[in-house]
Amino acid sequence: MDKIKFTFEETGENVVFCVLGNTQVNEVAYILVVDENEIEDEDMTAYILKATEADDMDIIYEIVDNDEELSVVVPILEKFLDDFEIEL
Numbered sequence: 001m002d003k004i005k006f007t008f009e010e011t012g013e014n015v016v017f018c019v020l021g022n023t024q025v026n027e028v029a030y031i032l033v034v035d036e037n038e039i040e041d042e043d044m045t046a047y048i049l050k051a052t053e054a055d056d057m058d059i060i061y062e063i064v065d066n067d068e069e070l071s072v073v074v075p076i077l078e079k080f081l082d083d084f085e086i087e088l
Helices: 067-080
Strands: 003-007 014-025 028-035 046-054 059-063
Touching: 003 028, 014 046, 014 067, 028 067, 046 067
Parallel strands: none
Antiparallel strands: 003 014, 014 028, 028 046, 046 059
């Protein structure tokens, strides 16, 4: 399972996320992630991240919180995740 390091802008907190799935919508990359410390939890908190920038070394992601955008991306990601149900 792929992992990424994410830094929350508001707090500066660093978290390592496990990537559960990914998709692309209108040439924008999205990933579904969960904190690596919660990966075994039944009711884990997952986030959908959107790639906003990329350079040779890093991809910059931001958390998707727009309901309209989520309503498009969530059904696509759910198709790839047999054992997961995404609740908004």
